[in-house]
Amino acid sequence: MTPRDVGRARFYEAERLVHHMFDRAGSNRTVQLAGTELTLPVEARFASVDSVRDHVARVLQLPGVRARFDRANRPVIVRERRGHRSAHYQYGSGGDPEIAIPSSSDGRWALRELVVLHEIAHHLDDPGGPAHGRTFAITLIDLVELVLGPEAGLVYRVVLSDSDVL
Template sequence: MSPRDVGRAQMYATERLVFRMFERAGSARTVQIAGTELTLPTEALFGSVDSVRDYVSRVVSMPAVLERFPRSGVPVAVRSRGGFRSAEYRRVGGHAEIAIPDTREGRWALRELVVLHELAHHLDDGDGPAHGRGFVLTLTELVGTVLGPEAGFVYRVILAESGVR
């Protein structure tokens, strides 16, 4: 039995703050956070689950990801998910998959930060809760590796200020 995921709601609420920061960054992409002015990278928005699948394949093949995350060598499938309320990651036996809604109502999930969240579940090799400390560290490092240190900094600051550990 896996540990209870008591941090899930707090993690999702905190990520919504990060998402809004990326959405409101404007054309200059400049934001102020923790007394620091920085330029956010442009977040990729995907047009289909096929493009998410290609993106995930490219991310897990990045040398920096391969070096840091041992599970990046473990295959992960990406499929369309019915419904529209959530994206999800599942690991059953030796099979791992990310399911992304792609209906009109579910297009919110076709964004890079959501995909990286689901991929962080795959790369987290800890045995703690799904949104526990190991996951938070994995997600923060993955975002910083893929999107750059500015995005990683945003995650670290907002997660810490929100009490997500």
């Protein structure tokens, strides 16, 4: 049985802060964090679930991701999700892992790289812990660092730490 995900709300609140920082970075992409000025990378935005599917496959093929995460060798199905309130990761009916992304006009918020990396992190994380627990947070930080760079990873590390997620 999977442990209860007691830190889920706290995790999502912290992650909303990270998303807000990326949204408000402006054209020069700089933000102030913990007394340091950082230049954030440009975050990919996707036009469709097909483009998310391609991105997920490319991320799982990155040499650094494959070296860091054993589960990167296992493919994941990316499908469109009905509704617009959430994206999610789960084992599908055939036992294959899947990421479901809303793509309706109300669900376009999910067609962004930070959301997709969050779902990939579920795929890469140890399935025995809480879905949004400490090991998941570390997996997400490591993945963000490998894909978007150390500045983006630092933003996650500081915000999640300050929010008592880590």
